[in-house]
Amino acid sequence: MLKGILNYAHYLLEESIEKGEKVIDATCGNGNDTLFLSRIVGEDGHVYAFDVQEEAIAATRKALINNTRTNVSLIHDSHENIADYINEKEIGGAIFNLGYLPKSDKSIITKGDTTVNAIDVIVNLLKKGRLIVLVVYHGHEGGKEEKETLLRYLLHLDQKKFNVLRYGFINQQNDPPFILAVQKK
Numbered sequence: 001m002l003k004g005i006l007n008y009a010h011y012l013l014e015e016s017i018e019k020g021e022k023v024i025d026a027t028c029g030n031g032n033d034t035l036f037l038s039r040i041v042g043e044d045g046h047v048y049a050f051d052v053q054e055e056a057i058a059a060t061r062k063a064l065i066n067n068t069r070t071n072v073s074l075i076h077d078s079h080e081n082i083a084d085y086i087n088e089k090e091i092g093g094a095i096f097n098l099g100y101l102p103k104s105d106k107s108i109i110t111k112g113d114t115t116v117n118a119i120d121v122i123v124n125l126l127k128k129g130r131l132i133v134l135v136v137y138h139g140h141e142g143g144k145e146e147k148e149t150l151l152r153y154l155l156h157l158d159q160k161k162f163n164v165l166r167y168g169f170i171n172q173q174n175d176p177p178f179i180l181a182v183q184k185k
């Protein structure tokens with residue numbers, strides 16, 4: 001069966017991440033992906049969750065408390081500074097849910113250059129066979145630029161070292177979101 005975009009993003013991570021691993025939510029927003037990752041790595045694993053907005057950090061903290069999850073570090077900073085916060089040798093996977101925080105300030109958006117900088121750091125930490133999953137929303141102002149910057153970067157990742165997948169529905173109207181997934185070989 002074909003899965004919707006968010007379901008497929010979670011499916012890819014659930015299939016690849018193992019209990020006890022360290023993983024990254026690069027854009028925690030309202031905390032849905034952080035909560036999901038927290039459950040799949042279990043109590044012995046850990047999630048590093050980033051967001052530039054205090055509002056998003058607070059919303060994610062609330063979601064974690066409501067669901068009694070304790071295996072998460074919430075980091076109020078840009079994901080391009082990941083290296084300042086993560087002292088792990090290996091990461092089991094990462095998700096970027098791009099764009100703006102739903103029902104919030106639409107001018108605070110992820111940007112191509114910083115997203116690419118963060119991916120550049122994470123690919124070096126990623127375990128072999130594992131994934132960085134990006135959910136790309138591009139209908140908002142600034143979304144096209146980010147999409148183009150990302151595609152330029154990912155199209156040229158060395159195929160001897162990485163597989164790069166694009167998944168999306170090509171007959172949907174109004175700039176439907178799609179997935180880009182980078183697998184380290």
Ligand SMILES: C[S@@+](CC[C@H](N)C(=O)[O-])C[C@H]1O[C@@H](n2cnc3c(N)ncnc32)[C@H](O)[C@@H]1O
Binds near residue numbers: 051099101
């Ligand atoms: C689509 S939302 C994320 C949704 C979230 N994953 C969830 O499950 O609710 C995108 C988020 O990226 C955040 N963001 C924008 N630029 C960022 C950056 N450079 N580093 C980290 N987060 C960023 C925004 O503040 C926003 O909360």
